[in-house]
Amino acid sequence: MPKKVLIAARSFSRSKEAKAILEAQGYELILNPYDRPMTEAELVEMIAGVDALVAGNDDVTGAVIAAGAPDLKIIAKHGVGYNNIDVSTAKQYGIPVTVAPGANSQSVAELAFGLLLACVRSIPQMDCSIRAGSWDRVTGYEVGGKVLGIVGMGNIGGEVAKRACGFNMKIIAYDIYPNPEFIKNYGVTYLPLPEVIAQADFLSLHAPSTPGTIGIINRTTLRTMKKTAFLINTARGDLVNEEDLYEALSSGIIAGAALDTFAKEPLENSPLLTLKNIIVTPHAGAATHEGVIRTGLIGAGEVVRVLSGQAPHYAVK
Numbered sequence: 323m324p325k326k327v328l329i330a331a332r333s334f335s336r337s338k339e340a341k342a343i344l345e346a347q348g349y350e351l352i353l354n355p356y357d358r359p360m361t362e363a364e365l366v367e368m369i370a371g372v373d374a375l376v377a378g379n380d381d382v383t384g385a386v387i388a389a390g391a392p393d394l395k396i397i398a399k400h401g402v403g404y405n406n407i408d409v410s411t412a413k414q415y416g417i418p419v420t421v422a423p424g425a426n427s428q429s430v431a432e433l434a435f436g437l438l439l440a441c442v443r444s445i446p447q448m449d450c451s452i453r454a455g456s457w458d459r460v461t462g463y464e465v466g467g468k469v470l471g472i473v474g475m476g477n478i479g480g481e482v483a484k485r486a487c488g489f490n491m492k493i494i495a496y497d498i499y500p501n502p503e504f505i506k507n508y509g510v511t512y513l514p515l516p517e518v519i520a521q522a523d524f525l526s527l528h529a530p531s532t533p534g535t536i537g538i539i540n541r542t543t544l545r546t547m548k549k550t551a552f553l554i555n556t557a558r559g560d561l562v563n564e565e566d567l568y569e570a571l572s573s574g575i576i577a578g579a580a581l582d583t584f585a586k587e588p589l590e591n592s593p594l595l596t597l598k599n600i601i602v603t604p605h606a607g608a609a610t611h612e613g614v615i616r617t618g619l620i621g622a623g624e625v626v627r628v629l630s631g632q633a634p635h636y637a638v639k
């Protein structure tokens with residue numbers, strides 16, 4: 323009987339490089355039949371008898387893991403943010419959860435920077451306005467000399483800081499583990515979170531979704547931001563209270579925002595979509611050809627290692 327790998331992560335299933343590694347092992351690949359992340363119920367229905375699960379942003383709950391045990395040997399996250407996976411239940415069943423550290427950092431950092439520039443120069447708004455028949459020029463701001471605040475200075479935050487140096491920005495950051503390399507290489511100044519939020523002209527979020535970060539951008543913290551500031555979130559939607567952000571954007575508490583991730587995805591019927599000073603993308607930070615290949619190769623390698631009895635390289639602790 324061939325080993326079975328359920329590939330819920332749609333990006334992985336489109337990567338012939340990653341699939342080839344699994345196919346070379348003779349594994350049977352079962353693909354996510356939906357054009358979106360899989361729900362708990364859908365995963366529960368398909369997980370029985372599966373040896374490995376490659377997950378994107380699918381709902382890998384405790385019930386899914388319980389339904390997969392004892393056959394399920396590994397859950398390989400196609401990416402780095404594993405807040406959608408019940409790691410503690412996986413641990414109880416002795417199932418390693420692996421990630422692909424750094425594999426999509428450049429892709430996400432480039433989108434974050436693209437969003438930052440799109441916000442401050444109103445690029446999507448001007449494009450829309452020309453298509454609607456006008457030739458209105460929006461006067462924006464330069465980013466050189468401005469303060470970029472980064473919350474979560476890890477792999478992606480570091481890549482964002484590297485790019486900000488090229489734009490001659492002043493970089494301040496908050497992280498629970500300051501990294502001296504970022505101070506040395508990119509001149510990052512670490513500050514307490516309230517100071518980063520208050521001093522930033524652009525506030526870019528790159529921390530994981532954890533009990534310590536959920537809702538860090540809320541009514542109270544938004545009111546401490548500069549009125550001219552822009553918020554960029556390519557981390558996880560639940561870091562931002564969306565109702566409070568709506569209020570801040572519609573009442574001039576901050577100047578604008580760009581969001582790639584949302585509390586509930588896909589984003590549907592959100593009042594945020596009625597605002598002109600917000601730009602949205604569909605959780606596309608990691609969606610580049612290069613990033614998807616790197617991420618898929620790491621995930622496939624982890625699956626092969628574990629299914630052949632070896633320890634994974636990048637298990638979540």
Ligand SMILES: NC(=O)c1ccc[n+]([C@@H]2O[C@H](COP(=O)([O-])OP(=O)(O)OC[C@H]3O[C@@H](n4cnc5c(N)ncnc54)[C@H](O)[C@@H]3O)[C@@H](O)[C@H]2O)c1
Nearest residue numbers: 403474475476477478497498528529530534556557607608
């Ligand atoms: N939009 C996308 O498609 C996309 C793609 C990849 C990652 N992400 C998100 O970006 C996050 C960061 O990814 P990464 O590769 O840089 O991860 P990373 O682990 O390299 O960096 C995360 C950083 O956040 C810091 N951190 C943890 N808790 C914190 C807290 N309470 N306050 C401040 N800092 C804290 C960590 O110390 C670390 O330095 C992921 O967890 C994921 O949620 C989104």
Ligand SMILES: O=C(O)CC[C@@H](O)C(=O)O
Nearest residue numbers: 333378379401402403608
């Ligand atoms: O490829 C994906 O599904 C996105 C994953 C991304 O959010 C991550 O956490 O790395």
